[in-house]
Amino acid sequence: MSKCVLIADDQAEVREWVADILRELGRATVETGRADQVLPLIQEMGDALSMVLLDLDFGQGQMGGMDALRQVREAGCQIPVVILTGKGSVRAAVEALKAGATDFIEKDAHVEDTLAAALSRVERFAQVVAENRRLREELRGVQEIVGESPAMREVLAQIERLGPVPRPVLVVGERGTGKELVARALHENSPRREGPFIAVNCAAIPDGLLECELFGQEENAFDGAPFKEGRFDRADGGTLFLDEVGNMGPEFQRKILRAIEYHSFERVQGTETIRVDVRVIAATNADLQAAIRQGAFRADLYDRLAFDTIRIPPIRERTEDIDSLARHFARRFHEEVAGVPVLEFTDAALTAMRAAPWPGNVRELKNFVERLATRLSEPRVEAAHVNSFLQPGGQAAAASSADPGVGPFASRVEAFEHSLLTTALDAAGGNRRKAAAALELSYDQLRRLLAKHHIGSP
Ligand SMILES: Nc1ncnc2c1ncn2[C@@H]1O[C@H](COP(=O)(O)OP(=O)(O)OP(=O)(O)O)[C@@H](O)[C@H]1O
Ligand SMILES: [Mg+2]
Known part of the structure; x- marks a missing residue:
């Protein structure tokens, strides 16, 4: 799943320019020309949004970026907000940092580089936060209970x-x-x-x-x-x-x-x-x-x-929870294992999952999602995938027992990571930046993974 960046700037040409750069870096974008739309968009998009690029000046008589930032923080949203400033407004940017902005970058000729650096800082930070949360929970044995049925x-x-x-x-x-x-x-x-x-x-x-x-x-x-x-x-x-x-x-x-x-x-x-x-x-x-x-x-x-x-x-009596449980396990697995994408389930896939019997209940569903994430070559899960993984004697049927032909879980994840990396590098003609963008990894993340798998020279 491509996490999206929200660009909030009153000038359409700036939005376009920044969106182009972000596209080059492999990020999807949403845009707004109005500061008062920032909080509603964040709330509407929820987890799909990874950060906000926020201009400060939205023109005469319009709500400004500082007010939008305050609204966001007052609403308790922790999403990273990076301020886009014009030349010479560093002072305003410092104010914004005090009001809870994560970072700021200047809209100048170097914006491409500073934006890439800011993105990777923010994403690394988000990863550390997620990892911290996971470790804290693990330490206490606490896990979120998912289900709105x-x-x-x-x-x-x-x-x-x-x-x-x-x-x-x-x-x-x-x-x-x-x-x-x-x-x-x-x-x-x-x-x-x-x-x-x-x-x-x-x-x-x-x-x-x-x-x-x-x-x-x-x-x-x-x-x-x-x-x-x-x-x-x-x-x-x-x-x-x-x-x-x-x-x-x-x-x-x-x-x-x-x-x-x-x-x-x-x-x-x-x-x-x-x-x-x-x-x-x-x-x-x-x-x-x-x-x-x-x-x-x-x-x-x-x-x-x-x-x-x-x-x-049992799950079969609360099939309406399958959707959120599957997304929850997909997201957690992505946070836990570097290089595993967040699965996206099509409506047809979810329908097929709701029709399945799940004798092993939530544990079986969790194993099924994690197995899909390691086996599929792209993050989109179609009904056909679900059906083939749920066939009698198929993967889900073997969920609670070992899968002797394939080896232990960790080595399968390793092998999958390795093949993701080499395939992406091949497709990018050996260009690491392009490969990182295609995998939606930061350049640093890619480098670490390549080093871990001893692929290429440093
Ligand atoms: N509602 C839920 N939200 C998130 N995760 C869940 C939920 N229910 C179960 N899980 C996860 O599913 C797995 C199985 O849960 P758990 O071990 O608590 O089940 P159990 O009923 O004790 O199973 P068993 O009868 O086999 O001992 C665990 O990884 C747990 O974290
Ligand atoms: Mg138990």
């Missing part, structure tokens, strides 16, 4: 309502619907957010070891076993996430029940009663009611865990 809005409302309540919550949903994401969001929405979030996958730990894992073990002089801290201990002051809670044996369910009810437990081999301040969130894709009827799950444990229940519907 009524069902997901209800889930978000429940997270807000239940987050601060110091009682257990049971999160239910099919595999890949976002149960862990919701559990983390509950933690983030609670006063415990600075405390630990400790996850335990009850299905992955054998029943016999679960007790030691959760409650810890006192040092045993007799058989020499060392002291081990349990996850209940580690979650003190925070949240304990019991994932796949339907998989615990009956004896263990009794112990968990007591720990949840009284916030206390004994370590294995221990006699002392340990008290902790832990909020429990549990998740399952099993039908616990059926398990209760079959005697496999304790009804009283269910009652404790399900103080309140958040039910996340």
